[in-house]
Amino acid sequence: MSDLHPYVSVEAVTRAYPGHTVFRDLWFGVNRGEFVCLVGHSGCGKTTVLNILAGLDKPDSGGVIVDGVEINGPSLDRAVIFQGHALMPWMTAEANVAFALSCRHKGWSKPQLREAAREALEKVGLGAAANRKPSMLSGGMKQRVGIARALALAPKMLLMDEPFSALDALTRGALQDEVSRLVQEANQTAFMITHDVDEAILLADRILLMTNGPDSHVAEVVQNTLPRPRDRANLHKLPGYHALRDHILEFLLTRSRELRGNPQPGWDRKALPVVRPAA
Amino acid sequence: MNKQVPAWRAALVALGIFVALMALWEAAATSGGGTAAVDPEYAALVGQAAATGGQTPFPRPSAVALRLWELLRDPFYIRGPNDQGIGIQIGYSLLRVTAGFLLAALVAVPFGFLIGMSPLLNAALNPFIQVLRPVSPLAWMPLALYTIKDSAVSAIFVIFICALWPMLLNTAFGVASVRREWLNVARTLEAGTLKTAWRVILPAAAPTILTGMRISIGIAWLVIVAAEMLVGGTGIGYWVWNQWNNLSLADIVIAILLIGVVGLLLDRALGAVARLVAWQE
Ligand SMILES: Nc1ncnc2c1ncn2[C@@H]1O[C@H](COP(=O)(O)OP(=O)(O)O)[C@@H](O)[C@H]1O
Numbered sequence: 233m234s235d236l237h238p239y240v241s242v243e244a245v246t247r248a249y250p251g252h253t254v255f256r257d258l259w260f261g262v263n264r265g266e267f268v269c270l271v272g273h274s275g276c277g278k279t280t281v282l283n284i285l286a287g288l289d290k291p292d293s294g295g296v297i298v299d300g301v302e303i304n305g306p307s308l309d310r311a312v313i314f315q316g317h318a319l320m321p322w323m324t325a326e327a328n329v330a331f332a333l334s335c336r337h338k339g340w341s342k343p344q345l346r347e348a349a350r351e352a353l354e355k356v357g358l359g360a361a362a363n364r365k366p367s368m369l370s371g372g373m374k375q376r377v378g379i380a381r382a383l384a385l386a387p388k389m390l391l392m393d394e395p396f397s398a399l400d401a402l403t404r405g406a407l408q409d410e411v412s413r414l415v416q417e418a419n420q421t422a423f424m425i426t427h428d429v430d431e432a433i434l435l436a437d438r439i440l441l442m443t444n445g446p447d448s449h450v451a452e453v454v455q456n457t458l459p460r461p462r463d464r465a466n467l468h469k470l471p472g473y474h475a476l477r478d479h480i481l482e483f484l485l486t487r488s489r490e491l492r493g494n495p496q497p498g499w500d501r502k503a504l505p506v507v508r509p510a511a
Numbered sequence: 512m513n514k515q516v517p518a519w520r521a522a523l524v525a526l527g528i529f530v531a532l533m534a535l536w537e538a539a540a541t542s543g544g545g546t547a548a549v550d551p552e553y554a555a556l557v558g559q560a561a562a563t564g565g566q567t568p569f570p571r572p573s574a575v576a577l578r579l580w581e582l583l584r585d586p587f588y589i590r591g592p593n594d595q596g597i598g599i600q601i602g603y604s605l606l607r608v609t610a611g612f613l614l615a616a617l618v619a620v621p622f623g624f625l626i627g628m629s630p631l632l633n634a635a636l637n638p639f640i641q642v643l644r645p646v647s648p649l650a651w652m653p654l655a656l657y658t659i660k661d662s663a664v665s666a667i668f669v670i671f672i673c674a675l676w677p678m679l680l681n682t683a684f685g686v687a688s689v690r691r692e693w694l695n696v697a698r699t700l701e702a703g704t705l706k707t708a709w710r711v712i713l714p715a716a717a718p719t720i721l722t723g724m725r726i727s728i729g730i731a732w733l734v735i736v737a738a739e740m741l742v743g744g745t746g747i748g749y750w751v752w753n754q755w756n757n758l759s760l761a762d763i764v765i766a767i768l769l770i771g772v773v774g775l776l777l778d779r780a781l782g783a784v785a786r787l788v789a790w791q792e
């Protein structure tokens with residue numbers, strides 16, 4: 233039923249720069265409580281898609297409908313976790329979260345904001361670092377503050393643009409588990425860009441595969457049928473994991489290039505082909 | 512090259528240089544009395560008595576020190592309009608600098624904000640700023656005296672003009688170079704223009720603005736001396752001019768010293784404020 237009217241619906245979106253079409257007539261949806269990853273090579277237009285969803289960029293034509301309403305600019309209902317944490321360096325971790333909360337809850341008192349900010353930081357394991365400025369936090373901790381700031385808003389949708397790509401492998405793994413847990417707990421609708429295949433398999437319910445640009449298109453939707461809860465340590469032991477991984481890798485290695493401007497037969501932009509390599 | 516030097520060693524060397532300079536000065540002042548041939552133009556400039564009179568040789572350090580002690584023992588006396596303590600004079604100058612500086616800040620920071628936030632305004636106002644900025648503030652003095660008709664206010668106006676540009680340009684630059692990602696955060700939070708300006712742009716640009724203020728106050732303090740020489744009446748600049756007319760060279764040396772010290776303190780004060788608003792990535 234939700235396939236007819238997804239919670240978030242990208243409809244006929246086109247974005248072009250002079251002499252450079254990023255994508256044309258793009259259609260896809262994200263259901264309520266679903267985690268969708270967008271995978272594709274650098275420059276194919278992933279950030280452009282996310283910025284349009286966030287309202288930071290406007291499509292040249294087409295639109296995005298969230299919960300029945302067409303979006304018109306940025307909104308607290310679509311929280312963004314930025315690639316470079318984007319914390320204000322003159323504010324403590326707590327003040328960064330409290331600033332976001334003060335935008336959401338205009339009537340709240342200072343103690344109320346502080347209390348809620350601290351609670352949000354405790355959820356990501358940063359209660360002890362609340363009074364530190366970002367310069368006194370490690371890269372992973374900064375990104376945790378960014379996650380706490382976004383989740384504290386209780387947004388309709390969480391948007392993430394390669395949120396962990398600047399982190400070392402160990403920190404990245406820990407944060408992936410953390411985000412996986414928090415998003416599951418809150419039944420949070422989420423959209424994430426990544427080019428880390430394992431990250432997509434760990435987190436996503438569905439994975440959109442985007443061809444190379446310019447004039448890219450979403451070639452297909454990979455249904456991730458691996459059972460939840462998933463954790464990184466046991467992910468590779470799940471039946472079907474390798475088939476899933478190979479399918480995405482093969483897309484990135486060859487098909488993303490071959491399919492550019494040359495969609496596979498029967499491809500329909502409004503009803504994207506769905507594959508289940510792990511089933 | 513950048514090895515840390517212990518503070519006591521630097522202090523010791525500084526003390527050595529100071530003692531050497533004093534000794535040199537003492538020796539020079541003792542041997543070379545002021546009985547040189549007199550250039551007629553110079554005589555006309557300083558007054559015949561002063562030019563021909565070898566009676567006022569360059570003061571020795573000991574004489575200057577003694578005079579300094581005399582002046583600082585009672586810096587705030589007032590004996591009529593033309594005889595006031597050195598502290599009073601410096602106070603007048605500081606008052607003018609503060610007034611001119613604050614007025615300039617009141618104009619420069621909001622306007623700098625507008626210019627920094629609007630590329631159109633930036634481009635439109637740039638030619639005016641580029642032409643007006645290099646003008647010596649003292650060149651405004653006749654115009655100020657003519658239109659304002661009050662020498663005290665004219666001095667403040669000159670300070671205002673010279674303090675304006677560095678603050679204006681730095682504010683505009685600081686505001687224009689606020690990180691795109693912080694502005695995007697504010698946008699996704701629907702923070703609103705005023706809240707974004709106050710909570711995001713101002714703190715982000717504050718270190719750059721403070722740098723401008725520091726340059727401004729430095730220039731203002733440089734200019735006030737010259738301005739007060741022109742408008743007369745009160746202030747350390749006027750005092751210097753007055754002592755020159757009295758040929759009290761010791762007083763002039765002391766004025767130079769005090770002007771330097773006060774300038775240093777002004778810079779330090781703004782440096783302290785700059786540290787308060789500084790942030791580190
Ligand atoms: N401001 C811009 N002006 C011109 N071209 C742009 C601009 N922003 C992005 N592009 C182009 O759009 C394409 C997609 O960019 P982007 O969405 O950032 O890709 P991705 O996030 O997948 O790496 C790139 O080819 C890029 O060069």
Ligand SMILES: [Mg+2]
Binds near residue numbers: 278279
């Ligand atoms: Mg990108």
